[in-house]
Amino acid sequence: MSPCGVDGIRLRRSRPLWRRSVPIISFQWRPTRRRRVRAGAVALVTIAAVLAVPNAADAAVLPVPETGTVVSANPADQTPHARDGETRAFAQVGNTVFVGGSFTQIRQTATTAWITQRYLFAYDRTSGTISTSFLPVLDGAVNSLIAGPGGTLIVGGAFKNVNGVARRNLVALDPATGMIIESWVGRSDGGMIRDMVLHGNDLYLAGAFNWINGTAHSGLARLNASTGAIDPTFNINATVGRHDTGSYAWAIDVTPDGSTMVAGGNFMFVNGLSRNQMALIDLTGTPSVLDWSTEKFVPPCVAPATFVHYVQDVRFGGNGDWFVVGTNGGSGWPAAYCDALVRFETADRGPNQLGTWVAWTGNDTITSVEVADNIIYLGGHFRWLNNPNAHDAAGPGAVDRLGIAAVTPATGMPVNWNPGRRGGSALPSGASNWGSQVPVLWRGTDGLYFGHNSDGMGNEYHGRLGMFPIAGGRTITPRNPPTGTTGYLYLGTGEGELAKVPFDGTSIGTPSTVSQPNYTGAGATWRVSDRIYWSRTVSGTPTGSRIDISMFNGAAIGVPWESSGYNDWYNPANLTGAFFLDGRLYYTRTGANQLYYRYFEVDGNYLGATEFTLPTTGVTWSAVRGMAWVGGNIVYGHTDGSLRSVPFDPTAAPAVSGAASTVIAPAGGGLTWSTPRMFFSVQ
Numbered sequence: 001m002s003p004c005g006v007d008g009i010r011l012r013r014s015r016p017l018w019r020r021s022v023p024i025i026s027f028q029w030r031p032t033r034r035r036r037v038r039a040g041a042v043a044l045v046t047i048a049a050v051l052a053v054p055n056a057a058d059a060a061v062l063p064v065p066e067t068g069t070v071v072s073a074n075p076a077d078q079t080p081h082a083r084d085g086e087t088r089a090f091a092q093v094g095n096t097v098f099v100g101g102s103f104t105q106i107r108q109t110a111t112t113a114w115i116t117q118r119y120l121f122a123y124d125r126t127s128g129t130i131s132t133s134f135l136p137v138l139d140g141a142v143n144s145l146i147a148g149p150g151g152t153l154i155v156g157g158a159f160k161n162v163n164g165v166a167r168r169n170l171v172a173l174d175p176a177t178g179m180i181i182e183s184w185v186g187r188s189d190g191g192m193i194r195d196m197v198l199h200g201n202d203l204y205l206a207g208a209f210n211w212i213n214g215t216a217h218s219g220l221a222r223l224n225a226s227t228g229a230i231d232p233t234f235n236i237n238a239t240v241g242r243h244d245t246g247s248y249a250w251a252i253d254v255t256p257d258g259s260t261m262v263a264g265g266n267f268m269f270v271n272g273l274s275r276n277q278m279a280l281i282d283l284t285g286t287p288s289v290l291d292w293s294t295e296k297f298v299p300p301c302v303a304p305a306t307f308v309h310y311v312q313d314v315r316f317g318g319n320g321d322w323f324v325v326g327t328n329g330g331s332g333w334p335a336a337y338c339d340a341l342v343r344f345e346t347a348d349r350g351p352n353q354l355g356t357w358v359a360w361t362g363n364d365t366i367t368s369v370e371v372a373d374n375i376i377y378l379g380g381h382f383r384w385l386n387n388p389n390a391h392d393a394a395g396p397g398a399v400d401r402l403g404i405a406a407v408t409p410a411t412g413m414p415v416n417w418n419p420g421r422r423g424g425s426a427l428p429s430g431a432s433n434w435g436s437q438v439p440v441l442w443r444g445t446d447g448l449y450f451g452h453n454s455d456g457m458g459n460e461y462h463g464r465l466g467m468f469p470i471a472g473g474r475t476i477t478p479r480n481p482p483t484g485t486t487g488y489l490y491l492g493t494g495e496g497e498l499a500k501v502p503f504d505g506t507s508i509g510t511p512s513t514v515s516q517p518n519y520t521g522a523g524a525t526w527r528v529s530d531r532i533y534w535s536r537t538v539s540g541t542p543t544g545s546r547i548d549i550s551m552f553n554g555a556a557i558g559v560p561w562e563s564s565g566y567n568d569w570y571n572p573a574n575l576t577g578a579f580f581l582d583g584r585l586y587y588t589r590t591g592a593n594q595l596y597y598r599y600f601e602v603d604g605n606y607l608g609a610t611e612f613t614l615p616t617t618g619v620t621w622s623a624v625r626g627m628a629w630v631g632g633n634i635v636y637g638h639t640d641g642s643l644r645s646v647p648f649d650p651t652a653a654p655a656v657s658g659a660a661s662t663v664i665a666p667a668g669g670g671l672t673w674s675t676p677r678m679f680f681s682v683q
Contacts, residue, residue, distance in 0.1 A: 062650055068373055070406050070473050071469060072468055072471065080107065080130050081465070082106050084104045087439065088451055091145035093147045096122050096134075098120070098122045098147075099122070100119060100141075100155065101464070101465075102141040118137075119140065133176065138162050139160055144156035148198065148226075149225050152172045152173070155172070156188075157169060157192060162180055167187070170228075171186075185229055188205075188211070193206075194251070202225065208248035217237065220238055235287070238263060243308055248265050249263050259284050260290070261283055262323050264309075264311035264312075276297050278314075294354070296336055299336040301330050302330030310337075311327055312368070313325070313326040314326075317376065327366060333388075339362070339366070340361065361382040362384050362391060363391045364384070370441035375476075376406065377448060383402055385414045387609065401418060404420065413599045416604035420458065422456045423460060427456055431455035432453075449465070482682040489678060496517045518558060519534075519557045523545065524575035524627075524676040525677055527580075527679045530551060533547055533549055535573055536572075543568070544573060547564075548561060548563060549605065552681065575590075576624055582650075585599075586634075597611075615654045629648065629680070630645075637674055644662065
């Protein structure tokens with residue numbers, strides 16, 4: 001293992017040096033077929049926090065950050081290697097890991113000889129030793145693997161024969177020997193099986209097929225997982241391909257309770273209802289198409305002949321309350337969700353659904369997603385996240401993430417996890433440092449497994465596959481401002497000087513003056529957990545100011561440091577007031593009469609590249625000077641020198657009504673509340 005994977009504190013105007021040498025992969029080179037596999041494991045329990053979201057009927061959806069656990073950014077050393085093609089699928093039975101794909105050779109280490117073993121092999125999870133007893137012979141690629149009931153391995157793909165016997169695209173194998181289980185009757189016609197999901201004894205299939213077990217099914221089907229028999233009650237068909245092509249389902253997932261399926265692929269109708277590339281299926285009772293649709297996958301992206309469909313992968317999160325979609329497609333956004341990661345809420349109904357949030361890569365493909373332990377992982381050939389303002393380049397706010405990343409479910413912002421698809425000097429001769437795809441990310445019992453079509457990951461050699469272990473990972477705990485309503489308002493009264501003003505949520509007490517020599521060149525300031533973030537004038541920076549951080553426990557403000565070099569595009573000196581709450585930085589700015597917000601991820605301190613406007617009434621935001629969130633209210637200073645308070649509900653429309661504003665301290669009361677240098681602390 002090599003120590004890598006998290007972003008250190010960046011020097012002024014710094015960027016990782018490798019950014020300058022990242023290969024520029026133009027969208028014309030991207031393959032048209034992205035094979036992503038949903039794999040299965042025996043006794044796998046994925047723990048993901050439930051995001052508390054308000055009812056979409058009466059409030060905006062505002063996901064709240066929850067505690068998450070990210071895997072180690074240092075890949076395990078013991079995994080074997082494959083050659084040619086790509087890895088597309090994983091499954092685990094007992095202590096054995098099964099690997100499927102389009103590769104043709106495998107080997108144990110970087111120095112051992114290659115062994116011809118096409119499309120499917122197994123290895124010991126603990127030691128990494130390749131199995132010499134599981135040796136099935138297939139004549140085509142494996143796209144999907146499921147650890148089935150009764151100790152079976154269910155294999156889906158694009159093959160015609162297994163072990164010399166006709167088994168088109170679907171077969172059940174003995175995981176110990178690789179022999180066919182003859183009693184399992186599942187069969188597919190031409191085309192391929194692209195994805196499979198197991199829930200209980202229900203095996204869901206997605207792919208390019210018109211018949212399953214001799215029964216007409218277009219793109220989607222459900223089998224008895226124990227026997228392979230068709231389930232005649234599941235009669236859901238995805239039809240009519242885009243741009244005069246044949247239809248198929250590409251990716252599916254099912255909620256943990258088995259009530260809902262999400263399906264994506266190359267189709268425009270599901271059971272005769274208009275559903276372009278995306279559909280939700282009600283699995284309770286007789287399966288039916290839910291009243292949910294979006295127009296964001298209707299327009300073409302950059303090249304319809306190449307990117308026939310651009311939905312590449314789907315995955316439910318939480319308790320199935322939400323799901324994410326990863327896409328390719330090149331330019332075409334924001335009219336269409338091209339080259340993006342998008343979150344939707346499962347309970348929403350009706351046409352014209354929009355994403356809760358959209359994370360743009362800036363013209364690079366996402367080919368796989370996985371959700372585990374309240375973290376969203378994504379893979380592909382993207383180079384940046386938080387990059388909505390540039391095409392095929394790093395725009396303002398772009399955070400370097402080479403082909404693999406982790407983001408928070410609340411906002412889609414990247415967290416501080418950055419192994420990178422690169423092998424560095426560790427790559428042996430003939431290995432590939434970069435490829436177009438990460439077809440599969442899969443959370444096994446011991447870590448996050450990845451399959452790709454290159455050989456470098458985390459500055460190490462990992463030929464076509466590998467695993468990021470849970471061991472060595474870390475917990476990401478959300479931070480917020482103080483929840484108490486009794487404490488102190490701190491007000492800048494001079495350079496390196498603050499007034500400490502007792503405050504009980506409705507009235508102020510007698511102030512005292514506190515010297516703070518580290519707090520110089522200060523502007524808008526906001527408290528988060530045990531620290532303050534503040535705009536600080538720093539000569540030589542790109543904008544003349546930057547967002548700095550100082551530890552603060554009610555006594556001395558600590559020595560400041562730069563929040564992140566990725567924020568050096570932003571000029572916080574323009575902020576006239578700011579506060580942080582639940583993954584969002586709310587603020588006012590010079591020359592504008594609105595309340596704005598950007599996402600802000602405290603795990604890495606990345607500022608969102610998109611500015612949003614919050615609906616409000618009755619407050620002159622251009623007159624605001626300094627803000628703090630205190631017990632559900634915005635406490636703010638005014639250019640007339642007064643201190644005021646107004647209730648704040650970011651899920652409501654309007655989020656602020658000036659009719660409810662009150663004056664806490666009038667102008668001329670001894671302190672002048674007309675500076676952005678104000679924050680609240682219980683200490």
